[in-house]
Amino acid sequence: MGKTPLEIQSFLERHLLRVEKPGRYTGGEYNSTLKNWQETPTRVALVFPDIYDLGLPNLGLAILYQDINRRPDALAERAYTPWHDMEALMRREQIPAYSLESKHALTDFDIIGFTLPYETLYTNTLNLLDLAGIPLRSAERSEEHPLIIAGGHACFNPEPMSAFMDAFVIGEGEEVMQEIINQVQESKSLQESRSVLLHRLAKLWGVYVPTLYSPIYNPDGTIQAITPLDSATPAKVQKRIVAKLPPPPTHFIVPSINVVHNRVSVEIMRGCTRGCRFCHAGMINRPVRERSIPEIVSSLEEALQQTGFEEIALLSLSSSDYTHILELVNAVSDHFSGRHLTISLPSLRIESTSVDLLERLQGSRQSSFTLAPEAATERMRNTINKPIPDQMLLDTAREIYSRGWKTIKLYFMIGHPSETLEDVAAIASLCQAVISVGRKVMGRKASLNVGVSTFVPKPHTPFQWVAMDGIEQIQAKQELLRRRLGGPGLKLNWTDPRETMLEAWLSRGDRRLSSVIERAWQLGAKFDAWQDENHFDLWQQAFTEQGLDSSFYTHRERFIDETFPWEHIQAGVTRKYLTEEYRWSLEGRLRPDCRNQCYACGILPLFKDLRQANPGEGWKCPEVTAGKIRSVTIPLQETL
Amino acid sequence: MQRIRLTFSRSQPLRYTGHLDMQIVWERTFRRARLPLMYSQGFHPQPKINQACPLPLGMISRMEVLDFWLQPEVPLDEISPALLPALPPGIEIISLAEEDLRTPALQTQVTSTIYQATFLIPFSADLLDQSVFTFLASPQILRVRRNKPYDLRPLVHNLEVLQTSNPLNPHLQMHLAARDGATGRPEEVISALGYDPLDTRFERMQLLFGEQ
Secondary structure (H helix, E strand, O other): OOOOHHHHHHHHHHHHHHOOOHHHHOOOOEOOOOOOOOOOOEEEEEEEOOOHHHHOOOHHHHHHHHHHHHOOOEEEEEEEOOOHHHHHHHHHOOOOOEOOOOOOEHHHOOEEEEEOOOHHHHHHHHHHHHHOOOOOOHHHOOOOOOEEEEEOHHHHOOHHHOOOOOEEEOEOOHHHHHHHHHHHHHHHHOOOOHHHHHHHHHOOOOEEOHHHEEEEEOOOOOEEEEEEOOOOOOOOEEOEOOOOOOOOOOOOOEOOOOOOOOOEEEEOEEOOOOOOOOOHHHHHOOOOEEOOHHHHHHHHHHHHHHHOOOEEEEEOOOHHHOOOHHHHHHHHHHHHOOOOOEEEOOOOOOOHHHHHHHHHHHOOOOOEEEEEEEOOOHHHHHHHOOOOOHHHHHHHHHHHHHOOOOEEEEEEEEOOOOOOHHHHHHHHHHHHHHHHHHHHHHHHHOEEEEEEEEOOOOOOOOOOOOOOOOHHHHHHHHHHHHHHOOOOOEEEEEOOHHHHHHHHHHHHOOOOHHHHHHHHHHHOOOOOOOOOOOOHHHHHHHHHHOOOOOHHHHOOOOOOOOEOOOOOEEOOOOHHHHHHHHHHHHHOOOOOOOOOOOOOOOHHHHOHHHHHHOOOOOEOOOOEEOOEEOOOOOOOOOOO | OEEEEEEEEEOHHHOOOOHHHHHHHHHHHHHHOOOOEOEOOOOOOOEOEEEOOOOOOOOEEEEEEEEEEEOOOOOHHHHHHHHHHHOOOOEEEEEEEEEOOOOOOHHHHEEEEEEEEEEOOOOOHHHHHHHHHHHHHOOOOEEEEOOEEEEOHHHEEEEEEEOOOOOOOOEEEEEEEEEOOEEOOHHHHHHHOOOOHHHEEEEEEEEEEOOO
8 A cells, every 4th residue: 555654644634534533543642652763773662452542551561662762763653543434435435454652654664563362352463464455374474574473472472473573572572672672673684584584583582483483284174293303493482471570650641531541550569479260360470579569659659740640550460469558558648649540450359458548549439349259169269269258358348348348340260160059149249238238338339340251271371271161151141140140239241151162262272273364354353352242153164164163272171281372382380380270279278378478379480580680679479599499487577 | 810812823733632632732732831821610620711712623824813821920031931932833922911800702703714724726816716716606505514514604704715826826814703603614615615625725824703
């Protein structure tokens, strides 16, 4: 298509009023960065493959955007997926996907980096490449085209998208993104071919170049081995981490239209020590690293000054576990109260202390209080390693309602390994018990929203061997909940099992899924993360046409020694540890929080040099001195 | 307590920001400028920012007005230096002035507005002249907006075709009512004249304040 920024501007000028929310497509927000295109040698487009409203607040891209733009020799601009109306208009007028800042076509960039935090963005990724006029498959591209890379949580199983990406970042992107830019610059100055550049990238810690590996399949379709094609390529790709969390971003882009999160976000810590066995994030984000209270407070102060946002979010996978959470909450509250700010602290533990924390932080009452028990029987809780006694939940609920919150949100998951209908029925009974606590406290004003998602056995977790429920089983469980969870004040939300299946195939798939994804996209699948966009039949058709059975990926219990499609991706937690965790789950045996004692998940030996170079409280793994892991047991903290 | 009247222009980068979103854009701007905005009392305190008159989506403006309240008071000559670096792209300050606390709300003071329309598709100025003449001569112009029939004619004070150097590119100046419950919309006028508002660009030139 090859359109100039001027042509794209003129298209926008003529057509934007024809689409819904035109402010999504214009850029020009406060803190957006427009650098001199001609004078900046390396140009990177950062893409969130869904609409602006969802993509703008993405923290990962915000970090990379600021880091790259800080370099004098590189620039970063943004692109998002146009909504249906805009896409139709762009295709009709032959306008390619473009960046919001300078309105350059994506083909004008040196690097296009997609963030793939979840799998249902895959078809949108292909759609954007197509809308940019870029060949979808890496094999069809050359040094004429931008380098296409992806990162984000979903990339810990990169195989389903392997045909389309030139390289994946496995793990944390802050440092490796800079190294990729350096390599691209060097390769460009030497006028190297694409293949030479890819070999360069494959040598970077945390970069996976799929074309340099090849899988061998067993006759039954399982994988025998995935091996590098030459000896210069590492057999395993180790995930990247930053030894110390870098200073948090503060110059967030301030949108001029309403988006899903209008706020300053700061990660108070990365990783989680709890070890819930279904939790992908909890396994792949180890080790746990915390930021200090002064760093958090001063970066919030700076970010508020730079943005004027009305909301602060203190992010982590499990806020209550932050070592000095009480002190942090006090510091944030002292510093920011009386300034008409909303402060949120998600992922709190189910205990009455959490109510104190949130009350301290929020001064005026927020609309609802969210807790995630995930399961409702002791057996299930032991299986998933998230033990919370009913009584503790009920006591916490009573505390929440009696301090004036009118709504509690509870998140549960159905489909856990070995779950029975009794386990599901227990969710309903527990919710009924919670709402009756609420009624006792505040009468009919009390309400309870119950969100029930469906378990997907994620790669790199102790449950990666598990066969998941079929659609009929899931429907039966949801029907049971619908029957028993009615009545005033109670609201139930659940996930369409067909959406869950799609997430499962894409999470667990191997390289053969690339053709399925491409076919599904050709048949019209996109915006798969949107509830009202159901393309289940298209996906089934795509599987059939590619001669693959979707249930092979989801409904088959794996042999304990099966080679997974993600076997060559090292998330740091060893297979031995995951196997043990799987066995323990079958025995209903709990694994305590590893903050108090190291259970040798494999992270520390892998990163012992980094730990040694970063002693002290920042990491929650034991200290390493003289290359030796100290086998001391940290005394059990008093749990509040 | 202090009431400040801010007159400003609004251009391209904020063209697609609606009235409610603009309120938030201003709130963030004042917060970045560290000006002590006053908040309303009550359960959900709101900042005291009062925009004169919504600018329809897609339009730019040479003159917008808003009032804001500060407490504690800030010397007037310190406000502009604080505000300037905090302004979002697309806003330029025309003037800042102290306003009497007792004057009525801005919305009630503005009584009419002047818009200028330019056209993306070339056509003869004579043709436009003709339709403007017919429009102004009509006793009523019945239209339907959001399923409600109404008479557009009394909301139009005057229309004037402005010749430009290009005879196929005339501009249209519109003087429209902007009173509570009686606001003339420029794109409605363009439709009534037989042109497509999507092929028209609008600029608000002026807000006119009525007699007290």
